[in-house]
Amino acid sequence: MRRILAAVLLVCLLAWAGAYSALPPAELNVWIVRDQLILLTGLSAYAVMTLIMLLAVRPMWLETRLGGLDKMYRLHKWSGILATALAAAHYLIKVGKPVLLAMFDPVPKTPRTAALLDMFRGSAKDIGEWAVWILVALVLLTLWRRFPYHIWRQVHRISAVIFLVVAFHGVVLAPAAWWSQPVGWVLAACTAVGGVCALMALAGLIGRSRRYKGQVLAIDALSDDILSLTCRVEGDWHHRAGQFAFLTADRREGAHPFTVSGADDGTGRVEFSIKALGDYTRRLQKSLKVGQAVTIEGPYGCFDFERDDGRPQIWVAAGIGVTPFISWLESLQAEPARAPNATLYYCVRNADEAPFAERLKTLCAHVPNVTLKIRYSDTERPLSAAELAADHKPGMPWPSVWFCGPIGFADALKDGLHRRGMPVGELFHQEAFQMR
Numbered sequence: 001m002r003r004i005l006a007a008v009l010l011v012c013l014l015a016w017a018g019a020y021s022a023l024p025p026a027e028l029n030v031w032i033v034r035d036q037l038i039l040l041t042g043l044s045a046y047a048v049m050t051l052i053m054l055l056a057v058r059p060m061w062l063e064t065r066l067g068g069l070d071k072m073y074r075l076h077k078w079s080g081i082l083a084t085a086l087a088a089a090h091y092l093i094k095v096g097k098p099v100l101l102a103m104f105d106p107v108p109k110t111p112r113t114a115a116l117l118d119m120f121r122g123s124a125k126d127i128g129e130w131a132v133w134i135l136v137a138l139v140l141l142t143l144w145r146r147f148p149y150h151i152w153r154q155v156h157r158i159s160a161v162i163f164l165v166v167a168f169h170g171v172v173l174a175p176a177a178w179w180s181q182p183v184g185w186v187l188a189a190c191t192a193v194g195g196v197c198a199l200m201a202l203a204g205l206i207g208r209s210r211r212y213k214g215q216v217l218a219i220d221a222l223s224d225d226i227l228s229l230t231c232r233v234e235g236d237w238h239h240r241a242g243q244f245a246f247l248t249a250d251r252r253e254g255a256h257p258f259t260v261s262g263a264d265d266g267t268g269r270v271e272f273s274i275k276a277l278g279d280y281t282r283r284l285q286k287s288l289k290v291g292q293a294v295t296i297e298g299p300y301g302c303f304d305f306e307r308d309d310g311r312p313q314i315w316v317a318a319g320i321g322v323t324p325f326i327s328w329l330e331s332l333q334a335e336p337a338r339a340p341n342a343t344l345y346y347c348v349r350n351a352d353e354a355p356f357a358e359r360l361k362t363l364c365a366h367v368p369n370v371t372l373k374i375r376y377s378d379t380e381r382p383l384s385a386a387e388l389a390a391d392h393k394p395g396m397p398w399p400s401v402w403f404c405g406p407i408g409f410a411d412a413l414k415d416g417l418h419r420r421g422m423p424v425g426e427l428f429h430q431e432a433f434q435m436r
Helices: 002-022 030-056 060-066 069-095 097-101 118-143 149-156 159-173 176-180 182-202 279-287 319-331 357-365 407-419
Strands: 211-221 226-233 244-248 256-259 269-275 293-300 313-318 342-348 370-376 400-404 428-430
Touching: 002 030, 002 069, 002 176, 002 182, 030 069, 030 097, 030 159, 030 182, 060 069, 069 118, 118 149, 118 159, 149 279, 159 182, 176 182, 226 293, 244 269, 256 269, 256 319, 269 279, 269 319, 313 319, 319 342, 319 357, 319 400, 342 357, 357 370, 400 407, 407 428
Parallel strands: 313 342, 313 400, 342 370, 400 428
Antiparallel strands: 211 226, 211 293, 226 269, 244 256, 244 293
């Protein structure tokens, strides 16, 4: 993630530097520095916003390269924060002129080269200012976890409109000399790519090619707060073990991601295990009905143990995070020799909160390479990084860790393993469903 953002900023820096060196000022002063900072921050904010729009349309080729849709959403979130910070800096440097006038004498401005779109300069400046404020508000709402998701989802859709507004602002106000230089090519590429993505978002085309009509076949209560949902999907549906899909049961609420908790049997049946963790999932426990029409979009995700290099593996399933591991085990029933040497920790508070325990025992009985350990935190100590690292010998390769569960638990394990020398950036795999 950091490398991608750094690469975008580096391209902007080099493009801006090329334009500056092509027409250097006769004398460097604070006003020249101010003008150049306005251009650099504006170009950088625009390029990062283009990345945001590209990530928003969920292209399959990019998902594969980034290691999963959850990684794309994480990059999308931090790109939004960075773009907002750059846009705010761009605006504050612009409006901070009176502060500089109090400290430095003004100098005559170099005459500006006339451009084709000069008639729109006034409008471009005004809407650019409003775009910054709206962008800041959107980021604050995104970071405010208590703001209702279904309202946020509708508000967030105006991001595409904001991009088009910023595109108008940038194209109109860009120096005329830029368009004959590489910096102009960067600006044009951002406008083309971001514009197409924004129009796709506004037209509702995101994910359309991967949407399937479905129908609820069965609903089974596995516990007081977990239900098993089985749907029949129309069309040529196929998924890999460990992937997830977006389920839409209420158009007003929109799509939510759930891991597919079963292997693909070729019949178009898709099973989800849904735990009541928030307002929406609590409502689903009561609102879903057999025969109800649903929409399923996907599959997505790259949470696949077979991507590993053959080293021993540790599977950590915390609560409802057990679903991808059930899919993995089901996919191995016919070919148990494909399974790696793995230890599966199923971490729950007590037996009442372990509705998948018997299913896991049955599945693991047919896959000898996978050792199941059920951990009840009410009566045993919680699983720790020290326990996962206990069998590792200095100088020997580390096992890989595949985790699905609460983010706080994952962070604690990663921090502990990192302190013990594990290269967690390479060997700790997890999917984090954070839609905002």
